[in-house]
Amino acid sequence: MKLKDASKKAAIKSKTIDIVFDKGFAGIKMANLAQMVGVSPSTLYVYYKNKEDLIVSVATDLIHSISQESNNEVKETLPFKLKLKTVWLYWLNFSINKSKEMSFLQQLKQSPYYELVPAETKDAKMQLANSLLDLGKSEGLIKDVDNEVLGAVIASLLTETSKLILSKKLTLTKKDNDLMFSMLWDAIKS
Structure with a gap:
């Protein structure tokens, strides 16, 4: 199991807020969010089990x-x-x-x-x-x-x-x- 990095979690939170500001909740696509943060989609799922959890x-x-x-x-x-x-x-x-x-x-x-x-x-x-x-x-x-x-x-x-x-x-x-x-x-x- 991968360890959670506080700076990655903060980056994910920040980018999520940015996406919602620009496109609403429907604009959140987990693969796109992972790319924006610079992590793999599988790493994103270490932090959040799905979009709803995020x-x-x-x-x-x-x-x-x-x-x-x-x-x-x-x-x-x-x-x-x-x-x-x-x-x-x-x-x-x-x-x-x-x-x-x-x-x-x-x-x-x-x-x-x-x-x-x-x-x-x-x-x-x-x-x-x-x-x-x-x-x-x-x-x-x-x-x-x-x-x-x-x-x-x-x-x-x-x-x-x-x-x-x-x-x-x-x-x-x-x-x-x-x-x-x-x-x-x-x-x-x-």
């Missing part, structure tokens, strides 16, 4: 990584509004600076592969958001509606803000960030 593994690794990073951004001592703004800015920066990874996650959520991602991974991803929204509701600062409704409002504004920045109608500056966050705040505050 996609779910890349998704799981990506979700774990960004969940941990976004959790690390939020300082417990901050008041609620600043915690929310910190998470907002993390995701805005991620959307802009890691657009391929963000595209992968957006496509994943709309695909049958999302159902194959382990429940504990999806739960960990939502834990910070749900606990933060629950805190805001308990403090009477945001609307007392279902977290999925609040999440939809936040995600929609985040997506549209990143589109405005990518199309250069807004910039990733404190002034524009504050403007867009204030619009988000106005939409969800009590």
